[in-house]
Amino acid sequence: MSAQKKKTSADRPNIWGMISRVAIAAIDKGQWLASLGFFILLILILRLPEDSLLVITNKLLDLISRMSILGWILWIVTLFVAFLKSKGTNEIHNKEVERLSQEKRFLQEKLIGNLPSSSDPNERIIIFKQEEEK
Numbered sequence: 001m002s003a004q005k006k007k008t009s010a011d012r013p014n015i016w017g018m019i020s021r022v023a024i025a026a027i028d029k030g031q032w033l034a035s036l037g038f039f040i041l042l043i044l045i046l047r048l049p050e051d052s053l054l055v056i057t058n059k060l061l062d063l064i065s066r067m068s069i070l071g072w073i074l075w076i077v078t079l080f081v082a083f084l085k086s087k088g089t090n091e092i093h094n095k096e097v098e099r100l101s102q103e104k105r106f107l108q109e110k111l112i113g114n115l116p117s118s119s120d121p122n123e124r125i126i127i128f129k130q131e132e133e134k
Contacts, residue, residue: 026035045053064071 022035023032026032048056
């Protein structure tokens with residue numbers, strides 16, 4: 001029988017480990033301020049007395065029922081912003097791919113000499129055969 005590893009307190013899941021992992025993931029993804037705001041709001045809600053929490057909840061529900069169009073407007077705005085961000089990210093990606101392609105081509109030309117004008121593998125074979133004959 002193999003010796004079993006004893007679990008230490010660091011191996012066991014706990015609330016502080018979970019908070020630490022969530023905080024690190026939020027920092028990595030650039031969502032630190034949003035998660036910090038959420039945790040502060042959560043702490044404030046947990047510290048409120050029951051009576052005031054009930055009053056705030058009722059007022060919030062009344063506001064939501066009267067302003068239902070606001071949710072649709074925010075949804076459309078969110079879709080539009082996500083579309084613009086996606087389009088911008090795609091442009092950045094395409095520019096970077098083009099830059100890398102030009103850099104690769106420059107380095108290949110520096111190493112090999114003249115490269116074919118296309119990426120057709122048959123054309124490359126012909127050029128390499130011509131170079132070998134020389």
